[in-house]
Structure formats: C-alpha cells, structure tokens
Amino acid sequence: MVSAKDQDVVELLLDQHKQIKALFAEVKAADGDAKRTAFRQLVRLLAVHEAAEEQVVHPAARDAAGDAVIKARLHEEHDAKRVLSDLHDLGTEAADFDTRFAALERAVLQHATREEQEEFPALRRTIDPARLRRMAGAVKAAEAVAPTRPHPAAGESAIVNLVAGPPLALFDRARDAVSDWSRAARG
Template identity: 65%
Template structure:
C-alpha cells in the first residue's frame, strides 16, 4: 500500500527527508568536481528548507507536546549546523580542508537527526492526534515552498523571526539559484 501526500504525517515526511539527507551526504563524499558541487548545492538546499520548516511547524508543536529541553537542544543543534553550513558553502567543495570540515559537519547533522528521531518524534507521535500530524505535513510542505534555500545563521531560530525574515530571504535565494543555474547551463 502506497502512502499519498494526504495520508503522510509530518513524522513520516521528516524521516523521508532524513534519508534523503543521508544519501546526499554520501553523494557529496563520493563525488568530485562539478558533480560534487551540484550534490553539495542540493544538500544545502534540502537542509535549509528542512530546518526552516521544522523551526516554523514542528518545534513549536513539539514544545507544546514534548518538553522545552528536547526542543531547545534541537534548536541549538540546528543553529550550529546553519553556521557551519554557511562556512562550508563559502569555502567551496574544492577548497583545502573542505573534506575534514564536511566530515565533522556530517557527523553533527546525523547525530542531530538521530536526536530528533529518538526523542522529539516519538513524543510528538504519542502526544499528537494523527489528523493533526497529517495537517502538519501539509504545513511543512507549505513552509518549505517559501523557505530560504541557503542557511542564514545570523537570523536566529525562532518561528517568529523565520516568519518575518524567511520569505524575503527565500525570494533572494531562489533568484540567486536561478541565476547560478542559468549561468551553468548557458556556459555548457
């Protein structure tokens, strides 16, 4: 039996994205040159929209249904990851030292995903109505559609800040992505 988007709850959606993130980490690790850079840009985009949506939708619900300690730890980890992802993006995939920093970043992100999967998600599933979890998946998809495609570490992690600053940053990021992609195809 296949799950449609309407049937999928927010936890299943996020677990699917966590698998995609793991796959992209492996792709970046195993590629070189332009394919590596493209995989890294896909990873940056997925992490940026994923974390923004969690900050807007999931963590506020978890704070209500879980505990502040769990949510605060997730937010700290995400803010640290945004800062390091910003640094890696500026460094570039071909720079000396990228591999070592990327490996540390990967370990931190995967530990964060495990923290969510083992602590936050089970509490959310136990304490939240299944219909609400399905609605939250739709809210996450909507948030991702208007979220920045790059990390903006200086913005902060509150849902209010993301609601105010996220859409203008997302528009700017998406314009930069379109121009970068146009240049890439125009120069091929």
C-alpha cells in the same frame, strides 16, 4: 507505502532524513561538478527542512518533548547553519572542505537521530493523527517559501522564519536562478 496525501509530519521528516543521508553519501563519493551539484542539493534540502521544522514542528513538540529538548535541537540547528554557510562560501574544491564536511555530517546525523528518538515519539504520543497529517501539509507549505541557503544570523525561531524567511527565500531563489543560468551559459 503511505501516499503523500496520507503521510503525517513524522513520516515526511523521516523521509527527508533519508534523503539528507543519501545526499551526504553522494557528496562524499563525488568530485568536481557532480560534487558541487550534490552539495548544492544538500544545502537546499537542509535549509528548507530546518526552516520548516522551526516554524511548524518544534513549536508543536515543545509541550510534548519539553523545552530543554527543543532548545537543544535549535542550538544544534544554529551550529549546523553556521558550518553549512561556511562550507557553502568555502566551496567543494577547498583543501579542508572534506574534513569540515565530515564534521558537519556527524553533527547533522546526530541531530536527526535525537529528533527521531526524542521529538518524533513525543509528537506521536500527544498529537492526534489527523493533526499530524495537517502538520505535514504545513511543513510542505513552509518549505515552499523557505530560504534555500542557511542564514545563521537570522536565528531559529518560528517568528523569525515567518517574517524573514520569505524575503530571504526570494533573494536565495533569484541568486539560484542566476547561478543556474550562468553555469548553463558556460556549459
């Protein structure tokens, strides 16, 4: 096992893809509060993961994998943000949540597979290992200040994420704290 310090950006993102797959399974298997909690965790992970990829990974991979590959990933991410935002607003108890959630899962897992097959190998071929390790640190830093919910209207560019991301993240994290407090007070 690679230590977190020695982990490169591809290893970090592959680990996160595994976490995302596990959270999809957890949401599907749960109900009630457990389902809401697992879905909130999935929303948060997807939001910070995609924001960090848009800031750090996709710009670095554009030359290596090609503009068409990166444009396609950004389009997929935009679509997923829109659906994820709609599902978040809909709530896990809605009658059509499970059907729409299954479609999101298929799209997100196909997106992850395309990254793993097209983008990640290109990064490994063209970027030296030391830079890939530094990129892992940059992804972690970007995730620390990324919004915790999808904001499809904000777009998918690195510049938008750098400018709009921190204020949206503050708003999201404040909303998360109030929501957590409210749930604890009712509990």
